[in-house]
Amino acid sequence: MIRLLHIEFIKLWNNKSSRFLILAYFGLMTFIAFVSSLKIDYGPLKFNVADIGLFNFPYIWHFNTFMAAFLKLFLAIVIVSMIANEYSNKTIKQNLIDGLSKKEFILSKFLTIVAFSLISTVFIFLISMILGLMHSSYDEVSIIFSDLEYLLAYFVKLLGFFSFCFFAGMLIKRSAFALGFLFIWFIGAEFIPYVYIAANKTKELADSIYQFFPFGSMWNTIEEPITRLSVIKNAVQTVGEEVTKSYEVHWYELVIVLAWTAIFIYSSYALLKKRDL
Amino acid sequence: METILSVNNLTKKFGYLTAVKDLTFSIEKGNVYGILGPNGSGKSTTLGVVLNVVNATHGGFTWFDGTTSTHDALKKVGAIIERPNFYPYMSAEQNLKLVCKIKEVGPEKIREKLELVGLWERKDSKFRTYSLGMKQRLAIASALLNDPEILILDEPTNGLDPQGIHQIRQIIKKIASQGTTILLASHLLDEVEKVCSHVVILRKGEKLYSGRVDGMLASYGFFELKADNNEALLNFLEKHSGFGQIKQENGLITAFLKEEMDAKALNSQLFEKGLVLSHLVKRRESLEEQFLSLTKNQPNQTAKA
Numbered sequence: 001m002i003r004l005l006h007i008e009f010i011k012l013w014n015n016k017s018s019r020f021l022i023l024a025y026f027g028l029m030t031f032i033a034f035v036s037s038l039k040i041d042y043g044p045l046k047f048n049v050a051d052i053g054l055f056n057f058p059y060i061w062h063f064n065t066f067m068a069a070f071l072k073l074f075l076a077i078v079i080v081s082m083i084a085n086e087y088s089n090k091t092i093k094q095n096l097i098d099g100l101s102k103k104e105f106i107l108s109k110f111l112t113i114v115a116f117s118l119i120s121t122v123f124i125f126l127i128s129m130i131l132g133l134m135h136s137s138y139d140e141v142s143i144i145f146s147d148l149e150y151l152l153a154y155f156v157k158l159l160g161f162f163s164f165c166f167f168a169g170m171l172i173k174r175s176a177f178a179l180g181f182l183f184i185w186f187i188g189a190e191f192i193p194y195v196y197i198a199a200n201k202t203k204e205l206a207d208s209i210y211q212f213f214p215f216g217s218m219w220n221t222i223e224e225p226i227t228r229l230s231v232i233k234n235a236v237q238t239v240g241e242e243v244t245k246s247y248e249v250h251w252y253e254l255v256i257v258l259a260w261t262a263i264f265i266y267s268s269y270a271l272l273k274k275r276d277l
Numbered sequence: 278m279e280t281i282l283s284v285n286n287l288t289k290k291f292g293y294l295t296a297v298k299d300l301t302f303s304i305e306k307g308n309v310y311g312i313l314g315p316n317g318s319g320k321s322t323t324l325g326v327v328l329n330v331v332n333a334t335h336g337g338f339t340w341f342d343g344t345t346s347t348h349d350a351l352k353k354v355g356a357i358i359e360r361p362n363f364y365p366y367m368s369a370e371q372n373l374k375l376v377c378k379i380k381e382v383g384p385e386k387i388r389e390k391l392e393l394v395g396l397w398e399r400k401d402s403k404f405r406t407y408s409l410g411m412k413q414r415l416a417i418a419s420a421l422l423n424d425p426e427i428l429i430l431d432e433p434t435n436g437l438d439p440q441g442i443h444q445i446r447q448i449i450k451k452i453a454s455q456g457t458t459i460l461l462a463s464h465l466l467d468e469v470e471k472v473c474s475h476v477v478i479l480r481k482g483e484k485l486y487s488g489r490v491d492g493m494l495a496s497y498g499f500f501e502l503k504a505d506n507n508e509a510l511l512n513f514l515e516k517h518s519g520f521g522q523i524k525q526e527n528g529l530i531t532a533f534l535k536e537e538m539d540a541k542a543l544n545s546q547l548f549e550k551g552l553v554l555s556h557l558v559k560r561r562e563s564l565e566e567q568f569l570s571l572t573k574n575q576p577n578q579t580a581k582a
Binding site: 003006007010011014015016085089090091093094095096097098099100101102104273274276277 | 291325328329330331332346347348349351352354356358360362363364365366367371374375376378379380381419
């Protein structure tokens with residue numbers, strides 16, 4: 001396992017653009033986190049995000065995992081190109097000839113995806129922890145370590161998303177087209193039909209269908225945290241509406257994403273096995 | 278004899294096209310084999326199958342004694358097929374380190390192999406800055422990293438300039454002299470003739486011949502003769518029971534042998550008859566001539582079907 005990870009690490013780390021994107025991903029995460037925690041004090045404009053409770057434990061786990069998940073697009077490029085490059089350089093062929101089995105090839109890529117998701121999860125844990133300790137109004141240990149299931153959901157969400165990218169790369173073999181495919185899938189197969197059904201039928205029907213789709217299920221893992229903020233809640237209440245939403249992480253939503261992960265990885269393996277290189 | 282590879286009734290179809298048809302041959306340790314055939318005769322497909330990158334339609338193959346899995350067997354094989362495939366953004370040394378990881382061997386041999394192919398000075402240059410000849414030599418170095426039991430080369434001199442071709446052939450000869458089994462696919466007859474001891478000839482996916490290069494035709498060779506009195510010489514040859522076909526071209530007589538006879542015996546026979554030769558050469562058909570006569574003798578079965 002270490003050997004397979006090491007093989008993939010050599011390939012990725014020596015590639016300038018991959019290295020840049022990986023560093024940019026983690027750099028950006030840190031940058032955004034700490035910039036957002038700065039107090040804005042510019043003449044009449046005084047604003048401190050910490051004051052609205054953004055960095056309070058345990059809410060910060062929810063908020064940060066939700067926001068950080070958007071940055072996964074950076075790694076999507078890395079993952080798609082790490083597959084597609086193997087095809088365009090024909091190194092996949094050479095790897096197999098050199099004695100890597102097809103299973104090992106898939107496994108080395110999958111382990112890399114797991115490693116990315118894991119490192120990213122640990123990273124967001126550390127950032128949130130630091131931000132929380134700096135700004136949170138509550139700092140009892142029991143509160144700090146509550147609601148950690150958002151981190152699990154974050155991990156599963158990334159894993160599912162990267163597996164989809166992996167599969168798209170295997171299927172299409174060209175980075176740009178694979179990314180295009182993912183985008184078209186998102187817009188054409190999920191976003192527009194969802195909006196259409198929600199508009200013409202009911203939102204409940206659209207939700208119940210799209211919770212089983214790849215992007216839909218990934219989106220579901222972490223509920224949006226905005227309306228959970230007391231500021232927003234109060235604002236909504238003054239308009240006369242009530243936010244009745246469950247913000248928890250549901251185990252079955254994670255299972256759906258994990259099922260997609262399994263389908264994507266297995267299909268990639270089946271594709272590779274069937275193909276003549 | 279220790280068998281390294283046996284291919285059994287291998288068939289590969291790409292849609293309607295049959296690239297390899299019921300092919301059977303085996304590779305023994307210590308010989309230099311050539312797979313010979315025109316472009317599109319199924320050479321690369323056959324190699325692709327045994328190297329685990331092309332799936333066979335029927336039949337199969339076994340490496341070594343058949344107990345190791347293909348990908349483990351491939352760790353004891355060195356192979357270069359078609360074009361050298363490496364990561365363009367990595368240096369030669371980094372690429373070879375990666376191959377070492379895949380083959381599960383230590384990186385100690387990298388220097389030795391790079392020196393063998395004359396690339397040690399360029400080890401830190403990125404692969405994409407290499408010329409084709411250098412890429413091909415790096416591929417050979419890479420294939421040798423694990424001191425393989427067999428080295429498989431698919432058209433290793435394709436697209437190289439004469440100097441590059443010469444360098445590659447020197448390297449192959451050097452490796453062969455160290456006792457490594459070699460399987461060389463080529464459409465260049467003289468390449469196979471110069472390097473190989475055994476040959477498998479393919480045409481349109483079918484095996485026409487497999488065996489020793491010099492045993493390809495049951496032929497005893499031929500004499501090229503010239504004398505002042507060509508008439509008398511022709512007369513003598515036609516009456517001689519040891520000769521079959523006799524041709525005369527530009528004053529040079531070519532007489533094909535039906536039985537073994539050496540040049541000395543013929544010369545003394547002719548001398549007794551008072552015939553003095555101005556030219557006497559005994560030759561065997563070149564592989565090219567043998568190949569052409571072999572492919573000519575075979576009915577075109579694919580056309581029939």
